[in-house]
Amino acid sequence: MSHWxxxxxxxxxxxxTGRPHGFTASSFTVxxxxxxxxxxxxxxxxxxxxxxxxxEWLAVHILGAGQRDMAGRFARKSPDxxxxxxxxxxxxxxxxxxxxxxxxxxxxxxxxxxxxxxxLFAEVHDARTAGEEEPAGDRPLLYHRRAFxxxxxxx
Ligand SMILES: Cc1cc2nc3c(=O)[nH]c(=O)nc-3n(C[C@H](O)[C@H](O)[C@H](O)COP(=O)(O)O)c2cc1C
Numbered sequence: 596m597s598h599w600x601x602x603x604x605x606x607x608x609x610x611x612t613g614r615p616h617g618f619t620a621s622s623f624t625v626x627x628x629x630x631x632x633x634x635x636x637x638x639x640x641x642x643x644x645x646x647x648x649x650x651e652w653l654a655v656h657i658l659g660a661g662q663r664d665m666a667g668r669f670a671r672k673s674p675d676x677x678x679x680x681x682x683x684x685x686x687x688x689x690x691x692x693x694x695x696x697x698x699x700x701x702x703x704x705x706x707x708x709x710x711x712x713x714x715l716f717a718e719v720h721d722a723r724t725a726g727e728e729e730p731a732g733d734r735p736l737l738y739h740r741r742a743f744x745x746x747x748x749x750x
Contacts (some may be wrong), residue, residue, distance in 0.1 A: 600739040601663075604633050605669045607682075609655045609689050610646035614679045615690040617731035619670035620681060621738050622712075623655060631719040633701065636712040646712065652687035652702055653717055660724065665692065676747050684736040686721055696735055697724045712738035 607617035624635035633655060639648055647653065658666055669676055682690040685700040692698070701717035708714075725733065737744040 596741050600737060600744075603666050603738050603743070604635070604737045605656045605658060605665060605692060605695075606637075606647075606653055607656070607692065608643075608647055608650040609684075609690060610643075611649040613645075613688070614645045615682065616643040617669050617676055617679050617690075620655075623657075626678040630692075631722075632704070632716060633715055633719060634701065634716050636709075636714050639708065639711055645702075647715060647723050648706065648713065650703070652685075652700065653669050653715065654685055654689040654691055655699040655701060655717075657697040657699075658736040659694065659696045659708060660736050662694065662736055663743045665679045665694075666736060666743065667739075694729065695725065697722065697734060713722045 601621040604620050604623045605617055605622050607615060610616050618641055621636045624634050628633045628636050637644055681693055685691045687700060689700055699719045699723040701719050703715055703717045705716040706713055727735060
Protein backbone atom coordinates (compact mmCIF):
# COMPACT_ATOMS: atom_id res chain seq x y z
CA MET A 596 0.00 0.00 0.00
CA SER A 597 2.87 2.37 0.77
CA HIS A 598 3.77 2.52 -2.96
CA TRP A 599 0.52 4.41 -3.61
CA UNK A 600 1.23 8.17 -3.59
CA UNK A 601 -1.63 10.27 -2.25
CA UNK A 602 -2.60 13.62 -0.86
CA UNK A 603 -3.18 14.04 2.86
CA UNK A 604 -6.39 15.12 4.57
CA UNK A 605 -7.53 15.72 8.12
CA UNK A 606 -11.16 14.79 8.73
CA UNK A 607 -12.96 16.46 11.63
CA UNK A 608 -16.36 16.24 13.27
CA UNK A 609 -18.10 17.85 16.20
CA UNK A 610 -19.35 14.40 17.16
CA UNK A 611 -22.72 13.85 18.78
CA THR A 612 -21.79 15.83 21.90
CA GLY A 613 -20.09 18.80 20.25
CA ARG A 614 -16.61 17.71 21.39
CA PRO A 615 -14.24 17.94 18.39
CA HIS A 616 -12.63 14.80 16.95
CA GLY A 617 -10.33 14.32 13.99
CA PHE A 618 -7.90 12.01 12.24
CA THR A 619 -5.36 12.20 9.43
CA ALA A 620 -6.51 10.29 6.34
CA SER A 621 -4.95 9.49 2.99
CA SER A 622 -7.85 7.24 1.97
CA PHE A 623 -9.85 10.18 0.60
CA THR A 624 -11.50 9.68 -2.83
CA VAL A 625 -13.94 11.62 -4.98
CA UNK A 626 -16.87 9.27 -5.65
CA UNK A 627 -19.41 11.38 -7.57
CA UNK A 628 -19.69 14.89 -9.00
CA UNK A 629 -23.50 15.05 -9.08
CA UNK A 630 -24.20 15.14 -6.27
CA UNK A 631 -20.63 15.93 -5.18
CA UNK A 632 -19.74 12.97 -2.97
CA UNK A 633 -16.48 11.84 -1.40
CA UNK A 634 -15.40 8.92 0.74
CA UNK A 635 -12.89 8.36 3.47
CA UNK A 636 -12.00 5.08 5.19
CA UNK A 637 -11.71 5.08 8.98
CA UNK A 638 -10.13 2.33 11.09
CA UNK A 639 -12.95 0.98 13.24
CA UNK A 640 -10.50 0.68 16.15
CA UNK A 641 -9.67 4.42 16.06
CA UNK A 642 -10.58 6.36 19.19
CA UNK A 643 -12.62 8.76 17.07
CA UNK A 644 -14.59 6.00 15.27
CA UNK A 645 -17.62 6.20 17.61
CA UNK A 646 -17.85 9.96 17.04
CA UNK A 647 -17.77 9.58 13.24
CA UNK A 648 -20.27 6.72 13.47
CA UNK A 649 -22.72 8.89 15.35
CA UNK A 650 -22.19 12.31 13.76
CA GLU A 651 -24.09 13.49 10.70
CA TRP A 652 -21.54 16.08 9.58
CA LEU A 653 -17.81 15.99 8.92
CA ALA A 654 -15.23 18.23 7.26
CA VAL A 655 -12.38 17.11 5.00
CA HIS A 656 -9.32 19.38 4.95
CA ILE A 657 -6.90 18.87 2.07
CA LEU A 658 -3.57 19.78 3.62
CA GLY A 659 -0.97 22.06 2.07
CA ALA A 660 2.74 21.32 1.72
CA GLY A 661 3.48 23.38 4.86
CA GLN A 662 1.09 21.41 7.07
CA ARG A 663 3.17 18.35 8.00
CA ASP A 664 2.76 19.25 11.68
CA MET A 665 -1.00 19.29 11.27
CA ALA A 666 -0.88 15.85 9.62
CA GLY A 667 1.30 14.52 12.46
CA ARG A 668 -0.88 16.04 15.17
CA PHE A 669 -4.03 14.30 13.90
CA ALA A 670 -2.24 10.99 13.27
CA ARG A 671 -1.13 10.71 16.92
CA LYS A 672 -3.46 9.53 19.64
CA SER A 673 -4.23 12.32 22.09
CA PRO A 674 -7.15 13.25 24.34
CA ASP A 675 -7.15 16.73 22.84
CA UNK A 676 -5.72 16.97 19.34
CA UNK A 677 -7.29 20.42 19.00
CA UNK A 678 -5.39 22.05 21.90
CA UNK A 679 -4.07 25.46 20.86
CA UNK A 680 -5.60 25.27 17.36
CA UNK A 681 -7.67 28.20 16.10
CA UNK A 682 -10.66 26.37 14.64
CA UNK A 683 -13.88 27.97 13.48
CA UNK A 684 -17.29 26.34 13.29
CA UNK A 685 -18.59 25.61 9.79
CA UNK A 686 -22.23 26.01 8.78
CA UNK A 687 -23.00 22.66 10.37
CA UNK A 688 -20.99 23.45 13.51
CA UNK A 689 -18.17 21.14 12.39
CA UNK A 690 -14.76 22.42 13.58
CA UNK A 691 -12.82 23.76 10.57
CA UNK A 692 -9.01 23.88 10.67
CA UNK A 693 -6.99 26.87 9.46
CA UNK A 694 -4.80 27.12 6.35
CA UNK A 695 -5.93 24.01 4.42
CA UNK A 696 -5.60 24.05 0.62
CA UNK A 697 -9.28 23.15 0.44
CA UNK A 698 -12.00 22.45 3.00
CA UNK A 699 -15.11 20.42 2.26
CA UNK A 700 -18.01 20.44 4.69
CA UNK A 701 -19.99 17.27 4.17
CA UNK A 702 -23.03 15.36 5.38
CA UNK A 703 -22.48 11.64 5.83
CA UNK A 704 -24.93 9.76 3.60
CA UNK A 705 -23.75 6.17 4.03
CA UNK A 706 -21.46 4.13 6.29
CA UNK A 707 -20.15 0.82 4.96
CA UNK A 708 -18.11 -1.53 7.17
CA UNK A 709 -15.43 -3.29 5.08
CA UNK A 710 -12.91 -5.46 6.92
CA UNK A 711 -11.45 -3.49 9.82
CA UNK A 712 -12.44 -0.11 8.33
CA UNK A 713 -15.61 1.92 7.99
CA UNK A 714 -16.12 3.62 4.62
CA LEU A 715 -17.79 6.99 5.15
CA PHE A 716 -19.60 8.37 2.08
CA ALA A 717 -20.29 12.07 2.45
CA GLU A 718 -22.05 14.66 0.28
CA VAL A 719 -20.24 17.98 -0.06
CA HIS A 720 -22.44 20.87 1.04
CA ASP A 721 -19.86 23.64 1.29
CA ALA A 722 -16.38 24.02 -0.17
CA ARG A 723 -13.70 26.64 0.18
CA THR A 724 -10.18 26.88 -1.22
CA ALA A 725 -7.17 28.83 0.01
CA GLY A 726 -6.24 31.95 -1.92
CA GLU A 727 -2.83 32.04 -3.61
CA GLU A 728 -1.66 34.49 -0.93
CA GLU A 729 -2.61 32.24 1.99
CA PRO A 730 0.05 30.08 3.68
CA ALA A 731 -1.10 26.81 2.08
CA GLY A 732 -1.37 28.41 -1.38
CA ASP A 733 -2.30 25.66 -3.81
CA ARG A 734 0.59 23.25 -3.17
CA PRO A 735 -0.71 20.04 -1.61
CA LEU A 736 1.01 17.86 0.96
CA LEU A 737 1.78 14.38 -0.41
CA TYR A 738 2.41 11.00 1.25
CA HIS A 739 4.48 8.18 -0.24
CA ARG A 740 6.49 5.30 1.29
CA ARG A 741 5.56 6.45 4.82
CA ALA A 742 7.01 9.95 4.31
CA PHE A 743 5.61 13.38 3.52
CA UNK A 744 6.58 15.11 0.26
CA UNK A 745 5.77 18.22 -1.76
CA UNK A 746 5.37 18.53 -5.51
CA UNK A 747 8.64 19.29 -7.28
CA UNK A 748 8.85 21.90 -10.00
CA UNK A 749 9.07 20.85 -13.63
CA UNK A 750 9.20 17.15 -14.59
C1 LIG B 1 -0.41 10.10 6.17
C2 LIG B 1 -1.36 9.33 7.03
C3 LIG B 1 -2.53 8.85 6.47
C4 LIG B 1 -3.45 8.12 7.26
N1 LIG B 1 -4.61 7.70 6.67
C5 LIG B 1 -5.54 7.06 7.42
C6 LIG B 1 -6.79 6.68 6.86
O1 LIG B 1 -7.06 6.91 5.67
N2 LIG B 1 -7.69 6.06 7.66
C7 LIG B 1 -7.43 5.80 8.98
O2 LIG B 1 -8.30 5.25 9.66
N3 LIG B 1 -6.24 6.15 9.55
C8 LIG B 1 -5.30 6.78 8.81
N4 LIG B 1 -4.12 7.18 9.38
C9 LIG B 1 -3.89 6.91 10.80
C10 LIG B 1 -4.73 7.81 11.70
O3 LIG B 1 -4.57 9.18 11.35
C11 LIG B 1 -4.34 7.63 13.19
O4 LIG B 1 -4.35 6.26 13.52
C12 LIG B 1 -5.28 8.41 14.11
O5 LIG B 1 -4.63 8.62 15.32
C13 LIG B 1 -6.59 7.67 14.35
O6 LIG B 1 -7.44 8.43 15.19
P1 LIG B 1 -7.55 8.24 16.80
O7 LIG B 1 -6.40 9.04 17.37
O8 LIG B 1 -8.89 8.82 17.11
O9 LIG B 1 -7.43 6.77 17.14
C14 LIG B 1 -3.17 7.87 8.62
C15 LIG B 1 -1.98 8.37 9.17
C16 LIG B 1 -1.07 9.08 8.39
C17 LIG B 1 0.19 9.60 9.01
